[in-house]
Amino acid sequence: MSKQIGPSSEVLFHFTIKLEDGSVADSTQLHGKPARLQMGDGSLTPNFEACLLGLEAGAKKRFELGPDDAFGAVNPDNIHHMERSRFAADMELEEGAILSFTQPNGAEIPGIVRGVAGDSVTVDFNHPLAGHNVTFEVEILAVDQSGA
Structure with missing residues (x-):
């Protein structure tokens, strides 16, 4: 039985961030090193985490986020x-x-x-992607329910 991403899961995943014009702003695949995330640790916005909830290892998903849900508006x-x-x-x-x-x-x-x-x-000093709509493409590699 596959584990689903929950509010306290640790997740190993690849991601690609694309800008409105389709250009790639960042990608773990380019570096060959997946990202590790502890859900609920505040490193991602709540809406980004909500997009990951329920996904399982092997899942691929693409979602679009506005500035307020991704890197914030330009301040x-x-x-x-x-x-x-x-x-x-x-x-x-x-x-x-x-x-x-x-x-x-x-x-x-x-x-x-x-x-x-x-x-x-x-x-x-704003985040370089502040003010942008972005597309996230994720591939979930592993989900650990035990937390950090």
Whole structure:
């Protein structure tokens, strides 16, 4: 008897995330390493987890999620204008570059350079897929009911 994904299952699965234009944003298959998820741990949105509930090992499913159900809407408060002097003098700052920033608590957070104008650098700390409708394709490899 196959185990179904429940609210506290540990799930081993492959996924592919596609954008509205069909381009692949991320895929575990490209890296040859499946993802492991503990349902209910907060790493995925409730609606994403709801799409997985009831699936069994061997199941394949495709579902579409809007920004609020996937990576969130773009939050203007996460876009910051910073002085060029806050960056190393020899650092190449060009649009699209992803830089790592240290938060006051010591945690690292990525930021995407959205623009450089004179002494001002615009850095976006939103998730790169924020504001996008995405298509998730999943293949469930294993389901463990025992939890973490």
